[in-house]
Amino acid sequence: MAGNTFGEAFRVTSAGESHGPAIMAIVDGCPAGIELNEEMFRNDMDRRRPGQSEFTTQRKEADEVQIMSGVYRGETTGTPIGLIIPSTDQRSKDYSDVALSYRPSHADYTYDAKYGRRDPSGGGRSSARITSAAVAAGVIAKRIIAPTVTTGYVHTIKDIEADIPLEVTEAIVEQSAIRCPDPIASERMEALIRETRKNRDSVGGIVECIVDNMPVGLGEPIFDKLEALLGYAMLGIPAAKGFEIGSGFTGRLEYGSDHNDPFTLEDGKIVTTSNKSGGVQGGISNGMPLVFRVAFKPTATIGKEQQTVNNQGQLDTIAPAGRHDPCVLPRAVPIVEAMAACVLADLTLRDRASRI
Numbered sequence: 001m002a003g004n005t006f007g008e009a010f011r012v013t014s015a016g017e018s019h020g021p022a023i024m025a026i027v028d029g030c031p032a033g034i035e036l037n038e039e040m041f042r043n044d045m046d047r048r049r050p051g052q053s054e055f056t057t058q059r060k061e062a063d064e065v066q067i068m069s070g071v072y073r074g075e076t077t078g079t080p081i082g083l084i085i086p087s088t089d090q091r092s093k094d095y096s097d098v099a100l101s102y103r104p105s106h107a108d109y110t111y112d113a114k115y116g117r118r119d120p121s122g123g124g125r126s127s128a129r130i131t132s133a134a135v136a137a138g139v140i141a142k143r144i145i146a147p148t149v150t151t152g153y154v155h156t157i158k159d160i161e162a163d164i165p166l167e168v169t170e171a172i173v174e175q176s177a178i179r180c181p182d183p184i185a186s187e188r189m190e191a192l193i194r195e196t197r198k199n200r201d202s203v204g205g206i207v208e209c210i211v212d213n214m215p216v217g218l219g220e221p222i223f224d225k226l227e228a229l230l231g232y233a234m235l236g237i238p239a240a241k242g243f244e245i246g247s248g249f250t251g252r253l254e255y256g257s258d259h260n261d262p263f264t265l266e267d268g269k270i271v272t273t274s275n276k277s278g279g280v281q282g283g284i285s286n287g288m289p290l291v292f293r294v295a296f297k298p299t300a301t302i303g304k305e306q307q308t309v310n311n312q313g314q315l316d317t318i319a320p321a322g323r324h325d326p327c328v329l330p331r332a333v334p335i336v337e338a339m340a341a342c343v344l345a346d347l348t349l350r351d352r353a354s355r356i
């Protein structure tokens with residue numbers, strides 16, 4: 001299976017399956033001299049880990065990151081950084097039904113059809129457990145891109161849309177159990193997820209991410225445009241089905257005269273008075289905040305009985321047991337931030353080769 005490495009100058013490779021002994025990440029290309037210790041992974045890993053609230057799967061994982069290489073006396077050395085995230089709460093027997101029958105809209109059928117074999121426990125390699133590697137790599141990437149900051153939050157759950165405050169910080173987002181910075185919408189979303197879980201069903205939604213303190217000049221035309229790499233990174237997250245930046249799909253509704261972002265000067269700096277470009281023009285960051293959204297589908301695994309086909313090619317029904325997220329959005333927030341940070345770290349390092 002190929003496609004497990006991401007990035008050019010800042011390269012992240014992940015390995016591991018949902019119910020294997022550990023998830024692993026190798027981060028290559030991280031410059032020497034960055035302060036890094038295991039404690040620095042704690043916050044983001046806690047925000048992603050399962051079992052963190054009633055709105056996530058009840059699988060309990062500490063998700064403690066162990067640094068195996070690339071760090072000496074609390075600083076990166078420039079050599080590959082090897083990370084291990086041990087798994088402790090595997091219950092493979094929960095998955096005996098999905099070993100034989102394909103969960104609708106999950107990866108069971110396509111993995112079997114392509115490779116002729118698969119580890120069914122917890123979804124194996126297709127499980128969101130592998131995103132722990134991305135979040136760990138993202139912690140390192142965030143240190144490379146500082147003071148640029150990625151802030152993700154839940155924007156929409158099903159048809160409930162949040163009213164996003166002008167200023168959103170991680171501290172504000174974390175006040176909500178589902179990471180929605182609008183307290184009224186958050187309550188309604190929580191009630192919907194509770195009800196959905198009770199009905200053995202699932203819901204999807206939209207994560208929005210703002211990147212502040214952006215430098216001008218990140219992004220490589222033509223194929224490696226900043227928005228193209230962001231879209232690629234986001235659509236690599238399990239269950240992500242849509243990506244838009246700036247005005248995205250709604251830009252089509254306006255005339256160019258309304259849609260253009262007029263340039264002006266602020267303290268001698270070129271800025272724009274609106275930001276429908278979402279901070280990117282010609283594939284290159286223009287210094288305005290990046291604003292993008294990622295749509296996630298309702299979780300595929302639901303306890304309700306559904307029609308399917310088994311691996312003997314016979315019609316079947318399935319109502320999987322096991323522990324699942326009734327809505328992936330709250331846990332997807334730190335994953336979106338981490339993948340954005342990895343793209344930006346990669347482009348920051350590549351940008352150093354762009355002119356003498």
Ligand SMILES: Cc1cc2nc3c(=O)[nH]c(=O)nc-3n(C[C@H](O)[C@H](O)[C@H](O)COP(=O)(O)O)c2cc1C
Pocket residue numbers: 057105106107123126127128131237238239240297299300301302323324325326328331332335
């Ligand atoms: C944070 C997060 C948690 C997830 N939890 C589950 C889950 O509990 N059950 C499930 O069926 N899918 C879950 N998924 C999604 C599946 O991994 C994904 O739908 C599956 O691999 C099929 O891939 P696709 O949806 O991208 O086509 C989760 C995704 C994310 C981002």
